[in-house]
Amino acid sequence: MGSGNHRSIRFPVSGVRPDFEGCYGACSSSARPGRIENDSPVGHLPETENSPGGTPVLKNTRRRATILGLTAVAGLTLSACSETGSTGESQVEGLTETTGELQGEGATSQQRAMDLFATLFESNSPGSTLSYNATGSGSGQSQFIANTVAFAGSDSPLKDEQIADAAERCGGNDAWHLPMVIGPVAIAYNLEGVDVSLTPALTAQIFDGKITKWNDPAIAEVNEGVELPDTDISVVYRSEESGTTDNFMKFLTSAAPEDWEHEASKSFPTANGQGANGSAGVVDQVAQVPGAITYVEAGFAKDKDLGIAKMDFGNGPVELNADTVGTALDQVEFSGDGNDMVVDSEALFAMDAEGAYPLVLTTYEIVCSAGYDETTRDLVKNFFKIVLEEGQSQELEDLGYIPVQGEFKQKLVDAVDAIQ
Structure with missing residues (x-):
């Protein structure tokens, strides 16, 4: 070059x-x-x-x-x-x-x-x-x-x-x-009737097993007025080598470096959560387990009618939609x-x-x-x-x-x- x-x-x-x-x-x-x-x-x-x-x-x-x-x-x-x-x-x-x-x-x-x-x-x-x-x-x-x-x-x-x-x-x-x-990639979860906002730091802590309850005070702090259930968070990740996993880990490394210490890879760290095969596999698993959460392409999350977290990147919660994705692009x-x-x-x-x-x-x-x-x-x-x-x-x-x-x-x- x-x-x-x-x-x-x-x-x-x-x-x-x-x-x-x-x-x-x-x-x-x-x-x-x-x-x-x-x-x-x-x-x-x-x-x-x-x-x-x-x-x-x-x-x-x-x-x-x-x-x-x-x-x-x-x-x-x-x-x-x-x-x-x-x-x-x-x-x-x-x-x-x-x-x-x-x-x-x-x-x-x-x-x-x-x-x-x-x-x-x-x-x-x-x-x-x-x-x-x-x-x-x-x-x-x-x-x-x-x-x-x-x-x-x-x-x-x-x-x-x-x-x-x-x-x-x-x-x-x-x-x-x-x-x-x-x-776009969604942070998709199974909590009926609950709209959740997350930050990159909270997302990193959840997927690293450091936050394990949906009503954790750290989550409650960015969800003022939302009644969060006392439900266990079940992390679901891609079990096979996956570019989605690689990109998700790169996102956590770039957006929340102090909370995510794992090196980006196509293989997700298996110490926390449960693996499922393919994009369809992870949403199938999340749909069956109340409190479960995963990272997946938006279309798969919509297919299963899963919740999609709003993300606060530093300027308030941002919904995943055409305008917000377009602004990034x-x-x-x-x-x-x-x-x-x-x-x-x-x-x-x-x-x-x-x-x-x-x-x-x-x-x-x-x-x-x-x-x-x-x-x-x-x-x-x-x-x-x-x-x-x-x-x-x-x-x-x-x-x-x-x-x-x-x-x-x-x-x-x-x-x-x-x-x-």
Whole structure:
């Protein structure tokens, strides 16, 4: 990465962001087609919940930009990068004529998005299918490095010691992190009829086992006028390696360093609480245990009608909704060289801007920049072109994610085009 003067670029904010209120998953039980496998499947997919609109824009040592809710570039289409063009049935330009099964594995946080993307892939590229195995970020990274799958979904970037192994898997070429799925993380709990506010410090103490009752004086102090029950707090964490866990621990380290001494990792410290497998698994467990609490993507918490804590980052309690998440995203920076894009999570999670909810999860699609066989390369490029052109939609927002738009979307388009 080079050195020199930084320059800052800002873009105009688009219209009003949709909010989280309303039906979230309970309104429909119809699942979309597409082969999606996961360790703890959800019985239905949410159909009509709105989520925040916000757009990440990149930053590196040569250039920097802030995330803003951008208006999608009018008439944006993908440039043709194949000899054959599209199949004729697709609305997406520049697809290569190919068929086969594309295999991916990893983060459970994006399994709803992948279900939508699988449907779009099949309809825009007849004869092509997606098999996405939602086993967790750590497993996805391992299977990608082992050359078992074409791409990994991961809520955390590869570690430094994994970079060389990933490059070897890619035939001596770099692996790229493409952040295509973004959504907020909730501190979700099971206390019927009780609205709770927490601080990062209280959250750290709860998940570290230092606060064990919901009516603890420290919790009562920030919940004046709320009748807190004398109920045990049961911590539920992800039992498998998880990028959500890694990001949650990074959040606690950045936002409450004096109260959280554990090093960030994909594996949660097991001395306190009970583990459950996958995002669906932790909310299932919390829903069954009064007083239980977990960290999970907002859509899963809404699915189970769990309470979602307001978070006081220093300027009063902040509700998790479209506006507060959008305020945080407006200020996020990304780092990376060229087409490899990695979130500056430390700056994001330490944010204390008024009205901002910075506990936001970025899911990367980890791909080879080159080194695939011809068929796999064409499937990978076709799939992610379709994801970017057709998948960044209201339907994706309804599932609880934040569609990428504008300048950052174009950066992703360029990266996919550059895969060889």
